[in-house]
Amino acid sequence: QKEVEQNSGPLSVPEGAIASLNCTYSDRGSQSFFWYRQYSGKSPELIMSIYSNGDKEDGRFTAQLNKASQYVSLLIRDSQPSDSATYLCAVKEGGSYIPTFGRGTSLIVHP
Amino acid sequence: SQTIHQWPATLVQPVGSPLSLECTVEGTSNPNLYWYRQAAGRGLQLLFYSVGIGQISSEVPQNLSASRPQDRQFILSSKKLLLSDSGFYLCAWSQTQGAIQPQHFGDGTRLSIL
Numbered sequence: 001q002k003e004v005e006q007n008s009g010p011l012s013v014p015e016g017a018i019a020s021l022n023c024t025y026s027d028r029g030s031q032s033f034f035w036y037r038q039y040s041g042k043s044p045e046l047i048m049s050i051y052s053n054g055d056k057e058d059g060r061f062t063a064q065l066n067k068a069s070q071y072v073s074l075l076i077r078d079s080q081p082s083d084s085a086t087y088l089c090a091v092k093e094g095g096s097y098i099p100t101f102g103r104g105t106s107l108i109v110h111p
Numbered sequence: 112s113q114t115i116h117q118w119p120a121t122l123v124q125p126v127g128s129p130l131s132l133e134c135t136v137e138g139t140s141n142p143n144l145y146w147y148r149q150a151a152g153r154g155l156q157l158l159f160y161s162v163g164i165g166q167i168s169s170e171v172p173q174n175l176s177a178s179r180p181q182d183r184q185f186i187l188s189s190k191k192l193l194l195s196d197s198g199f200y201l202c203a204w205s206q207t208q209g210a211i212q213p214q215h216f217g218d219g220t221r222l223s224i225l
Contacts (some may be wrong), residue, residue, distance in 0.1 A: 032211045043201055043216040044155075050210060088155070092216075097162060097205070098144050098170075099214065103154035 002027045006102035013109055019076040023089030026070070031064055032092035033072045034099065039085045048074060050095050073093050079109040113138035117202045117217030125225050130175075130189040132220050134202030137183065142204040144185040145214060146177055149199040161185060162207070197224045 003026040013019045021035075029033070032051055037043035050056045050063040050072065062075040076083055086106050090099040117134045124130060136142050146158040157170045159177035167177050174193060178186045185202060200220045206212040 032213070034213045036216075041221075043219040046213050046215060049211075049213050092211070093156060097160060101155045 002091075002093070002100045004089055004100045004102040006087075006089055006105045008103060009106040010108050011105055013079050013107070015079060015081060015109055015111050016077050017109075019079045019083065019107055019109065021074040021076075021087050021089075021107065022071060023073065023091075023102055025073045025089075025091045025100070027091065027093055027100070028070065029093045030067075030069075030070075030091045031094040032099070033063070034090040034092075035061075035063060035072075035074045036088040036090060037083075037085045038088055038104065044088055067086075076107075081109050081111055083107060084109050114214070115202060115204055115215060115217040117220060118225055120218065120222060121221045121223075123223045123225060124192050124199070127130075127191050129182055130187070130192050130196070130222070132187040132202075134185045134187075134217055135183055136204045137205065139183070139204070141182060141207050143207055144179060145203040145205075146185065146187050147201040147203065147216075149201060151198070155201070158187070192224050194224050197222055 026082045035048040037047050038044045048063040050065045056063045057077045060077045086104040088104045089102040092099040114137045145160045147155045149155050161167050161179045175189050202217040203214040205214045
C-alpha cells in the first residue's frame with residue numbers, strides 16, 4: 001500500500017514568514033513529486049514538480065527532495081495571506097500513470 | 112496551451128436520478144484522463160482513469176461508470192444516484208509520454224444529492 005503522509009495542520013504563520021510544508025512517502029520506487037495548492041472550494045492547482053534530489057526554486061516557492069529519507073518539502077518565502085490554502089503532495093512511481101496524493105496540509109497566513 | 116473544461120460547476124440532484132458529467136481537454140492529443148471525487152474535508156479518491164479511447168480502468172467499485180467516446184472527452188455517469196455520491200468531482204489530464212508528467216485538474220463539479 002503506497003502512502004503519502006502530510007500533517008493536516010493547520011499550519012499558521014505570520015505574513016512575511018517562511019512556511020515549511022512536509023510530506024513523507026512509503027514507496028522507494030517513487031520518481032516524480034508534485035505540490036498542488038487548493039483554495040477552499042476550488043480545484044487543485046499544480047505549483048511545483050521535482051524529480052531529483054536537492055532544491056528547486058520557482059519564485060517564492062522552493063521544493064526540496066530527499067529520496068534517501070523519503071521526504072519532500074515545500075518552502076514558501078515571504079508568505080502572503082493569499083497563500084492561505086491546502087497544499088497537497090503527490091508522488092508517482094516510475095512507470096505509473098497514477099499518483100498517490102496526501103490528504104493535504106492547511107496553511108493559514110495571518111496579517 | 113492545453114486547457115481542460117468541466118461542466119456543470121454545480122449540480123443538485125435527487126436520490127435515484129441519473130448523472131452525466133462531462134470533461135473535455137483542448138490543445139493536446141491522446142491524454143491520460145482521470146475522474147476523482149473529493150468528499151468534504153477528505154482527500155482525493157481516484158474513481159476512473161483512461162489511457163485511450165474506450166479504455167477505462169476503475170479504481171473503486173461503486174454505482175458510477177465512465178466512458179471515453181472521443182480522444183479528449185471523458186464522461187462520468189450513474190443510472191441511479193445515492194446520497195453517498197455527494198461530493199466534489201474533479202476531472203484531470205496528463206501527458207501520455209512518460210510517467211513523470213503531472214496531472215492538471217479541471218474546475219470541478221460540486222454535486223449535492225437530496
